[in-house]
Amino acid sequence: MKDVHKISTDSDGLLFDPQARTALAQFIGGDDTLAMEAAAAVRTASHAIERMRAQGSENRGLSSGTLDVLLRLSTSPDGMTIGDLAKSAGVSSRNVTGLVDTLERDGLVQRAPAPHDRRSVLARITPAGQEWIENWRRPTQLAMGAIFRDFTPADLAQLRHLCLRLADNHHKLTEYLNGAR
Amino acid sequence: MKDVHKISTDSDGLLFDPQARTALAQFIGGDDTLAMEAAAAVRTASHAIERMRAQGSENRGLSSGTLDVLLRLSTSPDGMTIGDLAKSAGVSSRNVTGLVDTLERDGLVQRAPAPHDRRSVLARITPAGQEWIENWRRPTQLAMGAIFRDFTPADLAQLRHLCLRLADNHHKLTEYLNGAR
DNA sequence: GAGATTTTATGTACGTCCTTCATGATGAAG
DNA sequence: CTTCATCATGAAGGACGTACATAAAATCTC
Structure with a gap:
């Protein structure tokens, strides 16, 4: 099995996905890849959480x-x-x-x-x-604990904060668009 | 229209979702809500990105x-x-x-x-x-720029980093589980 | 080498999520 | 009272994703 899952560390010690970066840099050609990379990472993370929840919580029929x-x-x-x-x-x-x-x-x-x-x-x-x-509570709690292994409380709060800022932006955007309609 | 979309600021100046927190604290009763809150936030953010991409990029038939x-x-x-x-x-x-x-x-x-x-x-x-x-590139770039408004490059890198750490954990977990099979 | 096992892609069947459009019931505004 | 907007839902359909079975090809075992 070829190892398709590759994640590297950039010059600041932060993780990034080389395949995603080259894919994006090819089209954008600048530092604007950052937003796209972040979006792709959020999507990947959400998938991981979803799968974790599905398999970890035994998922008694609820999706x-x-x-x-x-x-x-x-x-x-x-x-x-x-x-x-x-x-x-x-x-x-x-x-x-x-x-x-x-x-x-x-x-x-x-x-x-x-x-x-x-x-x-x-x-x-x-x-x-x-x-x-x-x-549902207990197994899910365990699953989330596993997938967030090595996250400090500050990390978790930071991740939550960034994601909610994003959701807030989206909310304001749609509100603005609907208001202008 | 009742405003269902509420996001508050906690004592550290970070955003959180009060409804999610009370929902979770009720069952977990401790600081373990952090992981669950973060997971919920990631899911929300992913939804926002998905919707933004769908409507912003005119989405010529590709999902x-x-x-x-x-x-x-x-x-x-x-x-x-x-x-x-x-x-x-x-x-x-x-x-x-x-x-x-x-x-x-x-x-x-x-x-x-x-x-x-x-x-x-x-x-x-x-x-x-x-x-x-x-x-697809241009409109998507614009849409991502809009939804990530006010994010500094450091914010974007940090968000990417946290999300990929999460994905990495998940990858290792499934690898471990498959290996033990 | 010959046969058994595994891997690869796909057919079949199914479930869930989500959408748009249409409709009947109700509320609100003139 | 009439007209328009809102609410939930029926109808129809698309897309994603799964599990199981199968044919073809590779790989392992003897």
Whole structure:
């Protein structure tokens, strides 16, 4: 097996992916590769986390989209409407409808009419859903601990900070674009 | 519209997501939330990048998986086998077969027999594929520049570094697991 | 060398995520 | 009251990704 997975260290002692860098430098030809490299690295990291979560937590039938919804619901005991879930997750509301469908089929979430707006539907987590999360917690914690081995608390906070700055930029951008529409 | 997108600043001046933190602290109850928070942030950031790329680059019919393959091929003019592509992308080879199918249907990639192993299939980028990337370059560069607004070069390098450390950990973990099998 | 095992790509079948467009019900504004 | 906007969902489809089975070729074992 050829070793396709290569990561090198640059002059500042930071990791980079040589293949990605040459691929990008070829087209951009300057220091602008930095943003593209960072984007590629984020994508790679996200994949790694996703795979880790899938295999490490034994993944009792729930996939990333539904898990995302379930976690959001677990923080709001009064439930959230489909639309709010869609906005906070950044996906279409039609999609959330489907995700809530599967969660409701599994008994982890329940639909209820919204009190203030009869068009809306409240999704609320059930005791079974809480229990599911309780069981999910431990293995996932272990998996995350493994994949973040050797990260100091400062590293973790820094990574979180940079990623959320990025998400914040994106949020402002779409807000601006929607406002201009 | 309720503002579902909330990001706060912690005592160190770093961003964090209050909803995620309370959701996690409730189950873990300690400083171990850091790893989970970081993982959630990476996922959010990856989503943001994905959406930015999809809408910003006008996305002429190519999606993230196929784009990933095409970029890898663009760095190796001699082509890569399906298996190597699968290993470097971290997905199943069957999946890569499908991605190469769509790329070949679009004329961006060509299959050829591998010289050293008649079972293998070389995927090689075509001139049309090179041109596609050439057209893709500029808008994507702009989109990445926008989403990484206010990031210093050091920030970008740091983000890349942390993400690749994470990917490296994951790589070692799976290697270890496969080796122990 | 001959046969058994492994590797490589792909066919088949399936599940999930996500999208756009259309629609019925409801709310809000004039 | 009429008109327009919003909410959730039905219908249809595309793309990604998996597991299992299979044919062809390479490699190992005797």
